Amino acid sequence: MDTVLEARGLRVLYRTKRGPVRAVDGVSFDVALGETLGIVGETGCGKSTLAKAILGILPPGTIIEGSIRFEGVDLATLGVREMRPMRGKDIALIFQDPTTRLDPLMTIEEHFHETIRAHEDASAKEARERARKALASMGMPDTRLQNFPHELSGGMRQRIMIAMALVMKPRLLVADEPTTSLDVIVEAQILEILEDLKRAYKMSLLLITHNLGIVAEVCDRVAVMYAGKIVELGTVRDVFKRPIHPYTRGLLASIIHLDSLELSSIDGLPPDLVVPPPACRFHPRCPHAKEICWTQDPSWQEYRPGHHAACHFGSDFL
Amino acid sequence: MEPLLEVSELTKHFPVKLPIIQRLLSRERHVVHAVDAVSFALQRGEIFGVVGESGCGKTTLGRTVLRLQEPTSGAIGFEGLDITHLKEQDMRPLRRQMQIIFQDPHAALNPAMTIGQSIMDPLLIHGEANEEDAKKAVLDIMTEVGLSPAEELFKKYPADMSGGQKQRAVIARAVILKPKLIVADEPVAMLDMSIRARILELMLQLKEKYGLTYLFITHDLATAKFICDRIAIMYLGKFVEVGDAKAIYREPKHPYTTALLGAVPIPDPDRRRFKTLPSGEVPDAIYPPLGCRFHPRCPVSTPTCGWEARDVIDLLELRALQPDTAAIDEQNFGPISRLRAEGLQLRIPTGQRGIDRVRAHVEKLRGQAPPPMAGAVARTLVEGTDVLVEFQPSQDPGLRAVDGREVRCVLY
Numbered sequence: 123m124d125t126v127l128e129a130r131g132l133r134v135l136y137r138t139k140r141g142p143v144r145a146v147d148g149v150s151f152d153v154a155l156g157e158t159l160g161i162v163g164e165t166g167c168g169k170s171t172l173a174k175a176i177l178g179i180l181p182p183g184t185i186i187e188g189s190i191r192f193e194g195v196d197l198a199t200l201g202v203r204e205m206r207p208m209r210g211k212d213i214a215l216i217f218q219d220p221t222t223r224l225d226p227l228m229t230i231e232e233h234f235h236e237t238i239r240a241h242e243d244a245s246a247k248e249a250r251e252r253a254r255k256a257l258a259s260m261g262m263p264d265t266r267l268q269n270f271p272h273e274l275s276g277g278m279r280q281r282i283m284i285a286m287a288l289v290m291k292p293r294l295l296v297a298d299e300p301t302t303s304l305d306v307i308v309e310a311q312i313l314e315i316l317e318d319l320k321r322a323y324k325m326s327l328l329l330i331t332h333n334l335g336i337v338a339e340v341c342d343r344v345a346v347m348y349a350g351k352i353v354e355l356g357t358v359r360d361v362f363k364r365p366i367h368p369y370t371r372g373l374l375a376s377i378i379h380l381d382s383l384e385l386s387s388i389d390g391l392p393p394d395l396v397v398p399p400p401a402c403r404f405h406p407r408c409p410h411a412k413e414i415c416w417t418q419d420p421s422w423q424e425y426r427p428g429h430h431a432a433c434h435f436g437s438d439f440l
Numbered sequence: 441m442e443p444l445l446e447v448s449e450l451t452k453h454f455p456v457k458l459p460i461i462q463r464l465l466s467r468e469r470h471v472v473h474a475v476d477a478v479s480f481a482l483q484r485g486e487i488f489g490v491v492g493e494s495g496c497g498k499t500t501l502g503r504t505v506l507r508l509q510e511p512t513s514g515a516i517g518f519e520g521l522d523i524t525h526l527k528e529q530d531m532r533p534l535r536r537q538m539q540i541i542f543q544d545p546h547a548a549l550n551p552a553m554t555i556g557q558s559i560m561d562p563l564l565i566h567g568e569a570n571e572e573d574a575k576k577a578v579l580d581i582m583t584e585v586g587l588s589p590a591e592e593l594f595k596k597y598p599a600d601m602s603g604g605q606k607q608r609a610v611i612a613r614a615v616i617l618k619p620k621l622i623v624a625d626e627p628v629a630m631l632d633m634s635i636r637a638r639i640l641e642l643m644l645q646l647k648e649k650y651g652l653t654y655l656f657i658t659h660d661l662a663t664a665k666f667i668c669d670r671i672a673i674m675y676l677g678k679f680v681e682v683g684d685a686k687a688i689y690r691e692p693k694h695p696y697t698t699a700l701l702g703a704v705p706i707p708d709p710d711r712r713r714f715k716t717l718p719s720g721e722v723p724d725a726i727y728p729p730l731g732c733r734f735h736p737r738c739p740v741s742t743p744t745c746g747w748e749a750r751d752v753i754d755l756l757e758l759r760a761l762q763p764d765t766a767a768i769d770e771q772n773f774g775p776i777s778r779l780r781a782e783g784l785q786l787r788i789p790t791g792q793r794g795i796d797r798v799r800a801h802v803e804k805l806r807g808q809a810p811p812p813m814a815g816a817v818a819r820t821l822v823e824g825t826d827v828l829v830e831f832q833p834s835q836d837p838g839l840r841a842v843d844g845r846e847v848r849c850v851l852y
Binding site: 164165258261262263264265275277278305306307308309311313314332334335336337338339358359362363372374376377378379380381382385386388391392 | 636637662665758760761
């Protein structure tokens with residue numbers, strides 16, 4: 123299968139007064155053509171930093187190591203000038219909060235014009251027609267083009283963000299918590315739209331979320347992140363039905379869903395990424411941790427075809 | 441037994457600030473119908489959940505019950521005492537009996553106060569204890585909510601703590617006065633999944649130990665299912681279904697409840713399913729729909745649900761997305777913006793198109809519109825050069841008793 127995105131040993135270090143924060147620390151994964159890969163994890167696990175690294179929108183001075191290849195081009199080594207034409211055209215991003223990503227002084231039509239004309243020499247009429255079509259594919263009438271962002275509901279703004287991300291027909295869409303600020307019904311509507319569009323445009327989707335329910339419903343494969351590292355990666359079915367890493371298992375057990383019979387949670391606190399715990403970063407919170415867990419890094423092993431995890435005792439949990 | 445809290449016909453409307461021109465032109469006063477005639481009673485020791493989407497009025501309800509906002513009308517009784525119009529000075533001694541836990545622990549704690557000071561503050565404000573006793577009480581409660589070693593964390597600032605720890609501090613601050621009622625407004629929504637359960641368990645433990653009663657406000661049906669004894673589903677300022685939590689989850693009766701439950705993502709890849717989602721989004725609470733407020737989105741609506749002229753405009757906007765229907769509608773009606781929705785009446789100016797042509801298209805549209813909407817049309821008539829489409833009047837269905845539950849739906 124064709125690989126659209128390929129990350130190898132990716133590291134992102136933020137400089138802070140207390141020392142470098144290893145937000146993403148040696149992450150490797152692939153996204154295949156037309157595939158939806160979910161990146162799931164909790165606050166501070168590095169999942170949003172990963173998205174920013176792919177789009178090249180990390181703050182200046184951030185250190186990036188390793189490689190992220192998009193169709194063979196290493197994004198980590200691209201300068202601002204080389205990245206700009208790709209961003210929005212080949213790789214698009216949808217943010218969590220549509221309110222802060224739309225300019226309050228611009229109409230929706232102006233937003234579309236700006237996006238389209240940043241990449242090609244389209245006439246105003248042509249841009250308008252494409253904006254109209256993009257909105258219609260989201261189930262929105264073209265009268266909305268004259269609206270300002272504040273005149274629209276949160277769900278409509280997010281649909282506009284998606285329409286804008288897709289107007290250039292990108293080959294990879296990175297969606298960072300695209301439905302987190304939305305209500306459950308609108309969330310379900312947006313996810314349906316995303317799935318339909320992904321199929322229609324043959325696009326790959328990297329869906330970053332903390333919501334495992336969404337991962338189960340829309341992703342093909344999922345990577346579980348903890349403290350800057352991917353601890354488990356596999357098909358959604360394998361990871362949900364036969365999880366290996368104790369963190370994945372703890373996380374799955376802690377979801378409060380409609381069929382939950384009891385409450386469960388993971389003890390302890392998330393790690394400080396300036397001085398992360400040695401070796402396996404989950405060991406201070408892991409119920410199965412033994413000495414080897416704080417003395418040796420666990421290796422990345424394939425336990426089933428395409429199902430990887432980094433745990434010393436992975437085979438005990440098969 | 442007398443309920444701890446009794447709320448009847450509680451209404452909270454917020455005035456809308458309009459530009460001066462519109463204010464002069466418009467005769468009516470525009471208000472946001474945040475909470476509209478909500479009634480319920482909270483028994484001692486009960487956890488009553490108010491569940492709804494953002495903008496349904498659940499937070500306003502919680503705040504109004506505590507008199508953090510003044511009610512527009514209705515009554516609030518706390519332990520048999522009518523507190524609706526109590527003056528602030530008379531209200532203050534009661535405040536120690538009723539506390540609130542906010543959604544965002546980062547915003548609920550003063551960044552310039554240590555955790556210990558924040559938790560101690562209510563004791564000092566209410567003159568419950570001197571500083572020495574207060575500190576001891578704080579250390580005790582901190583240990584109890586899982587903030588240990590308490591001595592060490594007492595001196596920490598909120599910025600040095602995790603979200604879960606901060607929420608524990610907020611809970612400690614709410615229970616330190618040994619209140620009777622706690623309004624918990626989305627207490628776990630901002631927390632990571634892996635620690636939500638701990639906080640909910642803590643709330644349950646404290647409830648048992650101190651005999652607390654919770655008004656639990658949430659948008660998350662799964663959390664509500666776990667913790668609540670009874671729940672009310674709220675939509676656009678009104679309760680649409682109230683009853684025993686287990687029964688509602690087992691067999692939702694109101695179509696909105698069914699829709700909400702159906703939309704919750706299930707973390708099981710084997711159970712991916714096709715969802716029947718209600719169309720569109722929650723309408724503007726300044727102009728809530730007539731009749732049943734859910735009718736424009738309801739998958740099982742009937743002609744008596746409250747159809748009105750605005751619904752036709754929405755239908756035309758939907759048809760405008762399809763090039764063929766868009767062209768036909770525009771040819772016969774002109775631009776949608778020319779149509780006027782006035783309550784039950786839709787006014788279509790005919791202009792050059794001629795009355796007969798417009799009337800013929802109205803009839804054709806009736807054949808293509810969703811049957812419940814089409815069935816609600818009372819008559820079409822001509823006034824000058826305008827064609828009017830008039831819907832039959834209808835009423836809010838009101839809460840109806842169904843199998844030990846209350847449901848606001850004409851189907852029952």
